[in-house]
Amino acid sequence: MTTLSLGSARAGVELRQFWRERDAVVFTFALPVVLLTLLGSLFSGVYPGSPVTSAQYLVPSMIAAGVASTTFVNLGIGIATDRDDGTLKRLRGLPTPPLAYLIGKILLVAVVTAAEVLMLLLIGVLLFDLPLPSSLSRWLTFGWVFVLGVVACSLLGVACSALARSARSAAAVMNLPYVVLSFLSGIYYTPVGALPDWVIRIGSVFPLKWMAQGFRSAFLPDSILPQEVVRSWEHGRTALVLAAWCIGGLVLCLTMFRWRGRQTN
Amino acid sequence: MTDDAVRVRGLRKSYRDTVAVDGLDLTIAHGEVRALLGPNGAGKTSTVEILEGHRPRDGGDVSVLGVDPAHAGVAWRREIGIVLQSTADGAELTVAELIAHVARYFPRPRGLAETLELVGLTDKRDSRIRKLSGGQRRRLDVGLGIVGRPRLLFLDEPTTGFDPVARRQFWSTVRGLDTTVLLTTHYLEEAEALADRVTVIADGRVVAEGTPDTLGARDVATVVWRDGREQTADPAAVVARLSAAYGGQVPGLSVVRPSLEDVYLDLIGGSR
Numbered sequence: 001m002t003t004l005s006l007g008s009a010r011a012g013v014e015l016r017q018f019w020r021e022r023d024a025v026v027f028t029f030a031l032p033v034v035l036l037t038l039l040g041s042l043f044s045g046v047y048p049g050s051p052v053t054s055a056q057y058l059v060p061s062m063i064a065a066g067v068a069s070t071t072f073v074n075l076g077i078g079i080a081t082d083r084d085d086g087t088l089k090r091l092r093g094l095p096t097p098p099l100a101y102l103i104g105k106i107l108l109v110a111v112v113t114a115a116e117v118l119m120l121l122l123i124g125v126l127l128f129d130l131p132l133p134s135s136l137s138r139w140l141t142f143g144w145v146f147v148l149g150v151v152a153c154s155l156l157g158v159a160c161s162a163l164a165r166s167a168r169s170a171a172a173v174m175n176l177p178y179v180v181l182s183f184l185s186g187i188y189y190t191p192v193g194a195l196p197d198w199v200i201r202i203g204s205v206f207p208l209k210w211m212a213q214g215f216r217s218a219f220l221p222d223s224i225l226p227q228e229v230v231r232s233w234e235h236g237r238t239a240l241v242l243a244a245w246c247i248g249g250l251v252l253c254l255t256m257f258r259w260r261g262r263q264t265n
Numbered sequence: 266m267t268d269d270a271v272r273v274r275g276l277r278k279s280y281r282d283t284v285a286v287d288g289l290d291l292t293i294a295h296g297e298v299r300a301l302l303g304p305n306g307a308g309k310t311s312t313v314e315i316l317e318g319h320r321p322r323d324g325g326d327v328s329v330l331g332v333d334p335a336h337a338g339v340a341w342r343r344e345i346g347i348v349l350q351s352t353a354d355g356a357e358l359t360v361a362e363l364i365a366h367v368a369r370y371f372p373r374p375r376g377l378a379e380t381l382e383l384v385g386l387t388d389k390r391d392s393r394i395r396k397l398s399g400g401q402r403r404r405l406d407v408g409l410g411i412v413g414r415p416r417l418l419f420l421d422e423p424t425t426g427f428d429p430v431a432r433r434q435f436w437s438t439v440r441g442l443d444t445t446v447l448l449t450t451h452y453l454e455e456a457e458a459l460a461d462r463v464t465v466i467a468d469g470r471v472v473a474e475g476t477p478d479t480l481g482a483r484d485v486a487t488v489v490w491r492d493g494r495e496q497t498a499d500p501a502a503v504v505a506r507l508s509a510a511y512g513g514q515v516p517g518l519s520v521v522r523p524s525l526e527d528v529y530l531d532l533i534g535g536s537r
Binding site: 006009012013016017020021082084085086087089090092093094095096097 | 317319339340342343345347349351352353354355356357358362363366367369370371393409413
């Protein structure tokens with residue numbers, strides 16, 4: 001068996017377990033979908049000077065939060081659980097390179113994240129009349145923000161899996177920073193420009209704010225810019241911050257990641 | 266390198282200031298079922314984890330299937346089966362799914378039906394693993410340990426927490442395997458039921474080794490009668506002699522052999 005085929009076998013097992021684990025599906029997959037539907041239906045109104053409704057403004061931000069959930073939260077809980085329930089210990093005793101495990105996780109995240117984005121887009125288009133990106137360059141923007149966001153959040157999730165002592169505590173350990181950052185990044189609060197200054201300042205340190213802003217730049221017309229923090233999509237800065245988190249995430253992964261639990265010496 | 270499945274000389278392992286394994290020697294022949302007995306903290310699990318390649322050692326020579334586990338790779342792992350002490354992985358998968366998945370790692374695995382049959386889980390093949398009882402889960406773990414047709418199987422305290430019926434079922438599963446087995450256990454009946462040879466360790470060292478019925482001079486019986494007592498390896502001869510001397514009935518006759526438990530407690534007590 002090659003590493004690649006073992007990796008895809010791992011992905012099959014990972015996906016089956018993910019969809020059968022009700023907690024995982026509800027919290028990491030369904031929650032952003034439910035929140036978008038609820039918040040989008042609650043908010044009403046059109047931003048002055050633009051055709052954008054509050055619900056439409058919310059969709060790209062929620063896509064960013066959904067991506068953070070299926071990457072950061074999902075991987076953090078998943079790996080902590082694998083460490084706690086003996087999955088990693090079993091794999092270390094089997095004739096397999098560790099890379100196969102990683103490939104399995106990457107494929108899991110890819111499939112679940114793609115499904116999440118599709119669900120959120122579908123809701124945005126069907127319920128809230130969100131127009132899809134109108135030009136190739138906007139789709140390209142969506143593409144690079146997506147790739148950088150997924151990589152950064154995944155690496156951070158892998159690193160933070162080390163913080164959880166057990167599978168039980170992992171959900172709390174991963175969801176707290178996720179929910180707090182969602183607020184600080186202006187996901188649930190529209191428009192972002194109306195957030196208090198200190199919130200924006202903290203949120204701007206982390207990748208979620210920039211991923212959300214990048215997605216808004218792909219979906220929303222430039223006429224919405226007065227509602228943003230600054231009157232520009234700041235693509236250069238977005239790329240820079242996200243890329244910095246990719247590198248920082250990799251460094252954190254390499255220093256923090258543990259195959260074993262803390263209890264076993 | 267050697268003809269033995271396992272060959273350990275002078276194995277040492279310490280954690281901070283505690284010495285877990287202190288100059289342990291162990292030789293296991295191919296095809297043998299060996300039990301490693303010892304109290305908690307005797308160094309059983311450390312030893313087994315070093316042999317499995319899961320833990321580095323501080324000193325000594327170790328060869329498992331002719332290879333040093335500290336430097337062993339994927340090819341060596343194909344020859345080894347490991348049944349871990351306690352597991353809960355794959356809870357959402359079915360029994361058949363997890364066995365089939367683990368089988369994929371090996372070049373010529375046992376068939377699914379054969380593996381299920383060997384561990385007595387044929388009627389549970391489509392059950393979710395989280396719904397299995399403790400004994401069934403343990404038998405699944407053995408199934409996962411043997412699905413790759415290992416030449417050497419590690420069983421680390423496999424029946425802890427079993428009821429007596431489940432334990433007996435488990436024993437007959439292990440007896441049905443045709444592979445070298447290294448078994449650690451707290452249970453003396455288990456060692457007696459399964460092992461060809463028993464190694465008793467205490468404080469990280471081997472204190473006795475032998476077959477279950479000769480361990481620690483267990484083959485020496487004590488013949489007691491009204492007028493005396495005698496230790497012998499052949500109690501029948503002593504009784505026959507006494508019987509002739511007394512002309513039939515020997516007054517107050519009893520023949521006592523130490524149980525494995527007596528011998529074991531004596532051995533580990535002596536090292537304390």
